Amino acid sequence: MSSNHELFQRALTLMPGGVNSPVRAFKSVGGEPFFTERADGPYLWDVEGKRYIDLIGSWGPMIVGHNHPSVRGAVEKAIGKGLSFGTPCPAEITMAETISKLVPSIEVSRMVNSGTEATMSAIRLARGFTGRSRIVKFEGCYHGHADAFLVKAGSGALTFGAPNSPGVPTALADLTLTLPFNDFDAATHLFDELGSDIAGLIVEPVPGNMNCIPPRDGYLQHLRDLCSRHGALLIFDEVMTGFRVALGGAQAHYGVTPDLTTLGKIIGGGMPVGAYGGRRDIMNQIAPAGPIYQAGTLSGNPVAMAAGLAMLELIQAPGFHAELSRRTQLLTDGLQALADGAGIAFSTTRVGAMFGLFFTAQKVETYAQATASDLARFNRFFTAMLERGVYLAPSAYEAGFLSMAHDEAVIAEILRAARDSFELLASA
Numbered sequence: 001m002s003s004n005h006e007l008f009q010r011a012l013t014l015m016p017g018g019v020n021s022p023v024r025a026f027k028s029v030g031g032e033p034f035f036t037e038r039a040d041g042p043y044l045w046d047v048e049g050k051r052y053i054d055l056i057g058s059w060g061p062m063i064v065g066h067n068h069p070s071v072r073g074a075v076e077k078a079i080g081k082g083l084s085f086g087t088p089c090p091a092e093i094t095m096a097e098t099i100s101k102l103v104p105s106i107e108v109s110r111m112v113n114s115g116t117e118a119t120m121s122a123i124r125l126a127r128g129f130t131g132r133s134r135i136v137k138f139e140g141c142y143h144g145h146a147d148a149f150l151v152k153a154g155s156g157a158l159t160f161g162a163p164n165s166p167g168v169p170t171a172l173a174d175l176t177l178t179l180p181f182n183d184f185d186a187a188t189h190l191f192d193e194l195g196s197d198i199a200g201l202i203v204e205p206v207p208g209n210m211n212c213i214p215p216r217d218g219y220l221q222h223l224r225d226l227c228s229r230h231g232a233l234l235i236f237d238e239v240m241t242g243f244r245v246a247l248g249g250a251q252a253h254y255g256v257t258p259d260l261t262t263l264g265k266i267i268g269g270g271m272p273v274g275a276y277g278g279r280r281d282i283m284n285q286i287a288p289a290g291p292i293y294q295a296g297t298l299s300g301n302p303v304a305m306a307a308g309l310a311m312l313e314l315i316q317a318p319g320f321h322a323e324l325s326r327r328t329q330l331l332t333d334g335l336q337a338l339a340d341g342a343g344i345a346f347s348t349t350r351v352g353a354m355f356g357l358f359f360t361a362q363k364v365e366t367y368a369q370a371t372a373s374d375l376a377r378f379n380r381f382f383t384a385m386l387e388r389g390v391y392l393a394p395s396a397y398e399a400g401f402l403s404m405a406h407d408e409a410v411i412a413e414i415l416r417a418a419r420d421s422f423e424l425l426a427s428a
């Protein structure tokens with residue numbers, strides 16, 4: 001059996017940076033990634049047999065824990081009937097019904113294969129429906145890797161987008177306007193100036209791609225009002241928050257209704273799935289009901305639908321989200337107390353079962369505050385936790401995720417590792 005190091009050396013010669021998705025490479029935290037052999041409940045095991053408590057859960061979808069017998073059983077049953085049909089299948093209808101039941105603003109939905117496809121399709125729809133070209137996103141929000149989203153803010157709220165990835169044509173990036181999240185006035189001014197050109201505003205209602213930053217009171221409603229007033233569509237990217245911060249997602253948690261919603265991760269139960277949906281009159285502009293084109297050979301795949309439906313069944317158990325939130329709070333409160341005890345400047349955020357850890361004493365509410373936290377300290381903490389068998393996201397700009405398999409004993413084990421790690425930081 002090859003070691004992690006040997007595998008990474010081989011991978012480096014075969015894949016860009018040795019990985020198929022950038023953050024996995026541990027580039028920002030230093031060191032080399034481990035290669036997972038198997039996963040079960042709250043744990044990952046690497047190829048060398050080392051066990052890690054997993055605080056990412058495949059970046060969100062493993063909300064009932066890895067390898068849950070119900071999800072695995074549903075997949076095994078579906079596989080017995082074939083892997084892909086290329087025709088409609090009944091599970092797609094059950095999935096669409098389940099999504100509409102849990103997220104009522106989604107009257108009509110379309111399945112795709114990833115979060116990127118969902119967001120990319122949603123903005124095409126917003127543009128096609130409104131006949132406008134510009135879209136608005138927030139600095140520090142990530143909506144997948146489609147060209148329109150690889151744009152971050154320059155200084156000031158009304159800055160036109162500039163590509164921050166080579167390969168994104170400036171002409172396209174210029175159509176993406178960026179705003180600072182949680183700034184009420186910046187959004188008002190942008191819409192006052194350019195509102196009649198804006199097709200849609202896309203937002204992670206709880207941004208989880210600049211660490212985890214809850215919206216200020218009334219902020220999402222403010223965005224709703226601006227979009228309504230200026231005839232732009234409000235798109236909630238609930239790829240992370242969907243079915244996690246509450247059963248009905250962030251829109252249920254905050255009581256704000258978007259026109260369109262994008263979903264991913266959890267609805268596939270670990271299989272590659274995404275979806276977008278929303279108001280019937282808007283969604284019916286999508287082909288073949290309407291003229292806006294979007295398609296997918298593997299979309300609505302029967303095995304992926306089976307996994308997702310089994311997962312959605314489990315999370316509808318009474319009290320599921322309340323319990324997961326309670327455990328997440330146990331973890332964030334425990335970490336805060338340990339950091340305070342060790343004299344480390346530290347703060348946490350939490351919405352439902354999504355959390356953020358910041359090496360700063362400040363309460364973090366903005367991208368500027370998140371990026372001003374002590375990244376070197378986060379990196380040392382990440383490494384110390386990893387050595388003690390706890391796997392945090394390998395970047396200071398990612399949210400953390402707990403699953404229902406993380407019981408109090410597992411949380412206590414995480415806190416024991418954190419006590420040592422904070423003390424190590426304090427003595428450095």
Ligand code: PMP
Pocket residue numbers: 059114115116117119142143144145204208209237238239240264265274
């Ligand atoms: N939207 C959000 C909010 C995300 O967090 C992500 C991925 N982390 C995406 C979209 C893109 O999803 P995918 O990686 O499945 O393309």
